[in-house]
Amino acid sequence: MSKSFDFRRARPWEVALTVFALSAPLLLPLSTAGSQGFVRQAVAQEMQQVDTSKVVVIGGALTEIVYALGEEGRLVARDSTSMYPREAMKLPDVGYMRALSPEGVMAVNPTAILAIEGSGPADALAVLKSSGIPFETVPEGFDRAAILKKIDIVGTFLGVPEKAKALEEKVGADLDAAIAEAAKRPESERKRVLFVLSFQNGKVMAAGGHTAADGIIGLSGGINATDGAFEGYKPLTDEAVVNAKPDVIMLMDRPGHGSSDEEVLKHPAISLTPAAANKAILRMDGLHLLGFGPRTASAIRDLNKALYGKTGNVSQ
Incomplete structure (x- = not known):
């Protein structure tokens, strides 16, 4: 006849093993196909317990x-x-x-x-x-x-x-x-857009791949003039700006800050691009354009219209 298990004299690992063995029959139903729903419900309940009043x-x-x-x-x-x-x-x-x-x-x-x-x-x-x-x-x-x-x-x-x-x-x-x-625009008609974040020591700080600017340009029917040559924002050499051949220079609208359109067009490298020849400078609300929130569909339409609609020199 086997002796009963004495929890008072048992070592910690023996207690843990015994508790697991006794509880296994109760836990088994939770490992069935329906357990995922149980887990999701438990997670949702935990999230709701967070105080989000402030x-x-x-x-x-x-x-x-x-x-x-x-x-x-x-x-x-x-x-x-x-x-x-x-x-x-x-x-x-x-x-x-x-x-x-x-x-x-x-x-x-x-x-x-x-x-x-x-x-x-x-x-x-x-x-x-x-x-x-x-x-x-x-x-x-x-x-x-x-x-x-x-x-x-x-x-x-x-x-x-x-x-x-x-x-x-x-x-x-x-x-x-x-x-x-926006996708209806034929590839052959799509404009090359160079998004300029800023000018640093005379260098153009431009948007590469995996940026909000790259994303909105593509969704709006344009082509990022940097052609995915790099990711993030990076200062470009004058040669790289000229080789990008942008049809449009796009900047964030910052009233009272940054360079004027005239100053942008006189930049040594930008002045040699198709954008400068057509005086195609586009400024837009940065939060609206790059926010990628509930208003992004509106930003897509606005940018598409600015690039291809009857909206001044940019669409020429």
């Missing part, structure tokens, strides 16, 4: 999504890129998304933080994440799928997945229509 949002696109979901009442602060809708400007500003101060964010006593990927600096994020305040990072991306994923993550984090699903369907349909219309 949220700091970092990233203009995320702020737009929160407002589009009708959940702006939860926001207690925003970063400086969150300038749309105008009502958001009334919220306290915790600073630029890439130069955050942990003290500034925590000063508004948030119960949760929602930040776009790429926010920083890293040491500031480390402090915020170690503070115990729930911190959700939303992946950045520059296509249709990325926009819908942002909406899904924000909606789930705020505990309003039904609202998020409805917004995804609406935004997705609008994007499909705008992209399909």
